[in-house]
Amino acid sequence: MSIKALDSRNAATIAADREARFEARIGAEEKIEPNDWMPERYRRTLIRQISQHAHSEIVGMLPEGNWITRAPSLKRKAALLAKVQDEGGHGLYLYAAAETLGVSRDALIDQFLTGTAKYASIFNYPTLTWADIGAIGWLVDGAAIMNQVPLCRCSYGPYARAMLRICKEESFHQRQGYEIMVVLARGTPGQRAMAQDALNRWWWPVLMMFGPPDQESQHSDASMAWKIKRFTNDELRQKFVDATVPQAHYLNLTIPDRSLKFNAATGRWEFGQINWDEFKRVIAGFGPCNAERMRVRRAAHAEGAWVREAAAAFARKRRAAAAAVEATPPRAQAALG
Amino acid sequence: MTETSWPLWEVFIRTRNGGSHRHVGSLHAVDATMALHHARDAYARRGEGVSIWVVPSAAITASDPGDRDLLFEPAASKIYRHPTFYEVPDDVGHM
Numbered sequence: 001m002s003i004k005a006l007d008s009r010n011a012a013t014i015a016a017d018r019e020a021r022f023e024a025r026i027g028a029e030e031k032i033e034p035n036d037w038m039p040e041r042y043r044r045t046l047i048r049q050i051s052q053h054a055h056s057e058i059v060g061m062l063p064e065g066n067w068i069t070r071a072p073s074l075k076r077k078a079a080l081l082a083k084v085q086d087e088g089g090h091g092l093y094l095y096a097a098a099e100t101l102g103v104s105r106d107a108l109i110d111q112f113l114t115g116t117a118k119y120a121s122i123f124n125y126p127t128l129t130w131a132d133i134g135a136i137g138w139l140v141d142g143a144a145i146m147n148q149v150p151l152c153r154c155s156y157g158p159y160a161r162a163m164l165r166i167c168k169e170e171s172f173h174q175r176q177g178y179e180i181m182v183v184l185a186r187g188t189p190g191q192r193a194m195a196q197d198a199l200n201r202w203w204w205p206v207l208m209m210f211g212p213p214d215q216e217s218q219h220s221d222a223s224m225a226w227k228i229k230r231f232t233n234d235e236l237r238q239k240f241v242d243a244t245v246p247q248a249h250y251l252n253l254t255i256p257d258r259s260l261k262f263n264a265a266t267g268r269w270e271f272g273q274i275n276w277d278e279f280k281r282v283i284a285g286f287g288p289c290n291a292e293r294m295r296v297r298r299a300a301h302a303e304g305a306w307v308r309e310a311a312a313a314f315a316r317k318r319r320a321a322a323a324a325v326e327a328t329p330p331r332a333q334a335a336l337g
Numbered sequence: 338m339t340e341t342s343w344p345l346w347e348v349f350i351r352t353r354n355g356g357s358h359r360h361v362g363s364l365h366a367v368d369a370t371m372a373l374h375h376a377r378d379a380y381a382r383r384g385e386g387v388s389i390w391v392v393p394s395a396a397i398t399a400s401d402p403g404d405r406d407l408l409f410e411p412a413a414s415k416i417y418r419h420p421t422f423y424e425v426p427d428d429v430g431h432m
Contacts, residue, residue, distance in 0.1 A: 035399065035401070037403075082382075085382065086382065089378075089379050089382060096362055099345075099363075100363075105365060106342075161362075162362070165361075165362070169382075311343075311367045311371060312343075312367050315367035315371065318368060318370070319368070
């Protein structure tokens with residue numbers, strides 16, 4: 001065999017060995033860290049997933065931010081402010097985790113603002129009443145928790161650790177939302193009706209949060225094999241329904257699904273057909289609020305440029321002042337006092 | 338430093354008196370003072386800290402993950418560093 005042929009055979013063997021060792025680490029439930037070797041596809045799929053998760057947190061601040069000025073009491077306003085602040089923080093943890101994979105913050109923000117990157121479809125729906133804030137905390141955060149708890153065991157270290165932080169903070173979000181629903185459901189007829197109306201509008205979009213049915217999900221197989229994803233879309237969706245139906249019954253509210261039926265044999269709640277056409281339309285950009293969400297985010301980025309410039313300018317000023325003090329001879333420094 | 342290329346900092350927080358600072362994550366900031374402010378906002382919203390350290394990520398020297406086995410082998414083979422290696426008769430009580 002020629003030298004060249006030997007070299008390329010060696011290169012192929014080395015590459016195969018590396019892949020095999022990586023798969024063995026995944027199989028042994030080892031965590032992959034930023035400087036470890038990883039297949040390019042693993043890296044790219046994580047960048048996509050983590051950054052889209054981050055974009056979702058930031059966009060998620062908008063439907064709830066809509067009601068901060070109109071919260072019915074100071075306690076509710078403070079709690080909502082804290083929740084929205086948390087969502088911003090969660091976005092930051094996730095961007096930081098994505099960046100460990102070798103992509104810049106600027107590139108990620110750019111992908112988001114140009115519409116190249118996706119974000120969770122649920123945030124393309126409007127918050128029409130105060131009860132929507134309760135429904136979002138109870139259902140949207142509830143669904144997010146269902147998705148996020150398994151991610152705490154994801155194979156990529158920085159993502160798993162970010163998820164641990166997020167999960168600790170997320171449980172206040174769901175309780176805050178459910179408490180709002182409890183108060184409304186036990187309130188005046190008008191308040192009960194408002195709560196029921198919010199449930200009617202949010203229930204199906206929340207079920208769509210778990211993504212397309214298993215047989216249609218594009219990215220799932222590799223994600224499961226690499227222990228990024230631990231449960232399938234349908235498995236998580238079913239878990240969510242089983243956990244949430246009793247919570248709705250406690251509120252004496254009706255879930256807007258005529259096919260909802262308890263199966264005593266499996267112990268599970270069977271539910272009706274999801275309108276996947278609506279899901280595809282919303283993901284493609286034709287939901288009620290897609291255009292507004294993007295407009296607001298682009299404006300915020302453009303209008304916030306002066307803050308970023310000011311921060312950089314102030315840092316330069318501070319460095320120059322510090323350098324000037326250092327360059328001054330000791331006696332003159334003492335005189336400066 | 339352009340408007341957007343803020344340096345990266347690693348954040349360490351001591352959660353109570355007497356504990357160690359632990360790594361909690363990273364963030365971008367224009368300088369050390371802003372990094373402390375951002376760290377407080379991003380990583381200590383629930384009063385989890387008595388003290389924050391921020392370190393430029395570029396200042397950290399890390400061991401090469403590829404060298405892990407080599408680096409830690411000397412320790413791995415010295416099981417007599419562990420208390421469980423030694424037998425103490427039951428009659429003596431806890432030691």
